[in-house]
Amino acid sequence: MDLENQARIMDFTEKYGNENLIVVLGGGEAESSGLAAETVSTGDPTFAGPLAGVPLGLKAYHIFELKDMVDAAVYDEQISMMEMVLDVDAIIEEIKTYRK
Amino acid sequence: MNFPVVKGAAYGLIQANEMLVHHGTTQTMERTKDAQSEHLRKLPGHLRSFEQAVGYPPNQVYIGNMTPDELKSIPRPWYKQPVSGISRDGKYGEIMPEDELIGLMKMVDAFELVILEEQFQLAVKEKIVAHPVLGVINNVANLDKNPGTSEEIRKLVDNHVAQPIYFEAKLVGCVKRAHEFDEALSNHVMFENLVSKASAVFALQLLLNKTNLKAEEVDYIIECSEEACGDMNQRGGGNFAKSIGEMCGCVNATGSDTRSFCAAPAHAMVEAAALAQSGIYKNVVVLAGGSSAKLGMNSKNHIEKGMPAFEDMLGAFAIHIGENDGFSPMIRTDGVGRHKIGSGSSPQAVMTAIVADPLDRIGYKILDVDRYAAELQNPEITEPAGAGDVPLANYKMISALGVKRGELERKDLQKAVDGFGMPGFAPTQGHIPSGVPFVGHAVDMILSGKIVRTMIIGKGSLFLGRMTNLFDGVSFIIEKNSGTVEPGFNKQEVRVMIAKALRDFAKTFGEE
Numbered sequence: 001m002d003l004e005n006q007a008r009i010m011d012f013t014e015k016y017g018n019e020n021l022i023v024v025l026g027g028g029e030a031e032s033s034g035l036a037a038e039t040v041s042t043g044d045p046t047f048a049g050p051l052a053g054v055p056l057g058l059k060a061y062h063i064f065e066l067k068d069m070v071d072a073a074v075y076d077e078q079i080s081m082m083e084m085v086l087d088v089d090a091i092i093e094e095i096k097t098y099r100k
Numbered sequence: 101m102n103f104p105v106v107k108g109a110a111y112g113l114i115q116a117n118e119m120l121v122h123h124g125t126t127q128t129m130e131r132t133k134d135a136q137s138e139h140l141r142k143l144p145g146h147l148r149s150f151e152q153a154v155g156y157p158p159n160q161v162y163i164g165n166m167t168p169d170e171l172k173s174i175p176r177p178w179y180k181q182p183v184s185g186i187s188r189d190g191k192y193g194e195i196m197p198e199d200e201l202i203g204l205m206k207m208v209d210a211f212e213l214v215i216l217e218e219q220f221q222l223a224v225k226e227k228i229v230a231h232p233v234l235g236v237i238n239n240v241a242n243l244d245k246n247p248g249t250s251e252e253i254r255k256l257v258d259n260h261v262a263q264p265i266y267f268e269a270k271l272v273g274c275v276k277r278a279h280e281f282d283e284a285l286s287n288h289v290m291f292e293n294l295v296s297k298a299s300a301v302f303a304l305q306l307l308l309n310k311t312n313l314k315a316e317e318v319d320y321i322i323e324c325s326e327e328a329c330g331d332m333n334q335r336g337g338g339n340f341a342k343s344i345g346e347m348c349g350c351v352n353a354t355g356s357d358t359r360s361f362c363a364a365p366a367h368a369m370v371e372a373a374a375l376a377q378s379g380i381y382k383n384v385v386v387l388a389g390g391s392s393a394k395l396g397m398n399s400k401n402h403i404e405k406g407m408p409a410f411e412d413m414l415g416a417f418a419i420h421i422g423e424n425d426g427f428s429p430m431i432r433t434d435g436v437g438r439h440k441i442g443s444g445s446s447p448q449a450v451m452t453a454i455v456a457d458p459l460d461r462i463g464y465k466i467l468d469v470d471r472y473a474a475e476l477q478n479p480e481i482t483e484p485a486g487a488g489d490v491p492l493a494n495y496k497m498i499s500a501l502g503v504k505r506g507e508l509e510r511k512d513l514q515k516a517v518d519g520f521g522m523p524g525f526a527p528t529q530g531h532i533p534s535g536v537p538f539v540g541h542a543v544d545m546i547l548s549g550k551i552v553r554t555m556i557i558g559k560g561s562l563f564l565g566r567m568t569n570l571f572d573g574v575s576f577i578i579e580k581n582s583g584t585v586e587p588g589f590n591k592q593e594v595r596v597m598i599a600k601a602l603r604d605f606a607k608t609f610g611e612e
């Protein structure tokens with residue numbers, strides 16, 4: 001995960017508290033989405049960013065998982081094309097492993 | 101309408117192992133953190149030989165010895181399928197070894213910043229003089245001047261006033277800083293700019309050598325790399341284009357630089373098309389050299405997975421756009437796609453703006469385009485780094501857009517991808533993969549009747565410059581020439597029209 005985004009997420013946890021935050025991902029690939037989910041839950045596995053060794057314990061969801069919670073017209077306009085293109089099941093499966 | 105045409109394209113690759121090790125930013129950052137790191141220790145064991153780089157199938161496609169369709173039929177991993185019986189010389193270009201590029205850097209250096217060790221300079225001069233493309237460059241005499249000793253070069257590098265130049269693990273030269281305090285003229289910046297300039301000169305010389313275009317016929321040059329040349333008061337002031345044309349004898353040309361990250365070549369092609377169609381300039385060349393900073397960008401991932409450090413190729417290209425000749429493939433300037441500032445940044449919005457909108461404008465459907473060339477990054481390089489198969493993702497998005505627009509059935513999504521897609525074969529050099537590596541192949545395929553039209557797509561990530569979060573994308577269609585050249589402005593016709601108008605006026609006036 002981008003080092004700046006790691007710093008931003010860390011700032012948010014300090015400002016709003018971990019219990020009030022979830023992370024919504026939009027990654028296009030299972031491995032990189034999983035890496036992002038891992039970073040915000042157990043810490044940066046690459047030990048490169050501010051979340052290295054910082055287990056925030058945040059739960060990450062892919063936007064595909066939140067389809068029913070989003071305005072259908074907005075989802076159709078923003079996401080539906082990529083839903084046809086990406087390996088939705090593999091991405092969700094990978095992200096889920098970091099919420100257990 | 102008299103559309104402008106693509107008259108020729110040339111492509112250069114340079115294998116630069118030592119630049120990967122010493123100047124690729126992944127390696128330079130690693131060295132700053134820990135000079136003894138595991139990655140830096142393992143890296144030399146993963147470097148390819150020049151012969152391996154020449155035999156690598158995607159590189160052979162880039163220089164035109166193989167077609168993208170032939171690459172499709174070669175099973176992956178491609179690095180385990182070397183092409184045998186081929187040379188560094190290709191139909192559209194050439195693959196050059198690192199020592200020749202180093203010699204070329206000294207040839208194109210106008211400010212005596214490049215110092216080469218005496219024996220190395222002598223040896224490389226011999227190779228360059230014998231080279232049919234490089235040997236004709238006027239500045240070959242630079243290789244007779246100001247050689248340095250190993251001690252002098254070592255001292256300059258150790259004192260941090262020069263970037264080292266290595267060849268086969270030996271220090272053979274350096275690039276000095278061009279100013280004591282100006283960061284825009286530091287040795288680091290000068291090194292990258294000279295690499296970019298030298299490789300672009302290589303591509304332009306290839307274009308002049310492999311097509312009918314003569315240096316003195318070039319009217320305008322648009323350079324579209326991702327480097328910036330200037331000093332501290334005008335960082336990025338330019339002008340790479342003229343400096344490159346100067347080296348190749350383009351005495352009648354002027355030029356300028358166009359920037360938009362990886363989308364710049366597509367912007368530059370559209371600009372060139374407009375200049376040629378308007379008649380402002382008859383012969384325009386769009387070109388760019390390579391980026392040493394990006395060498396070995398994903399090498400950590402490649403090494404972790406036991407693969408070669410593939411990103412050892414500097415890429416360069418030069419494309420000739422001219423007035424309609426009634427024969428060469430045309431650029432449909434009435435169907436240029438653009439991601440507008442207000443287009444939105446979702447993939448759907450982007451693809452609609454750069455693919456669907458221009459097709460609508462000229463009455464084509466998605467399947468009317470025989471081939472789409474978008475972000476032609478070699479997937480063998482990007483997949484191990486977690487970026488997936490970038491061209492394939494683009495083809496799938498175009499197909500999905502077709503489904504959303506009701507132009508094809510969802511069940512035919514993959515069939516469409518197989519039909520209009522092709523594997524990526526370009527090195528991950530930012531601006532280089534952005535659609536334009538297919539132009540040479542497209543011209544041949546259109547002229548031989550294999551395809552009628554292609555859409556070239558350039559995309560750019562503008563957020564990297566930290567000025568905007570906007571996305572960028574530009575596309576244009578190249579298609580078979582209609583075969584007719586409209587005469588354009590005809591003085592006699594205009595005289596007749598004016599005379600008729602005056603007669604009509606006199607008649608009306610008389611009646612009143």
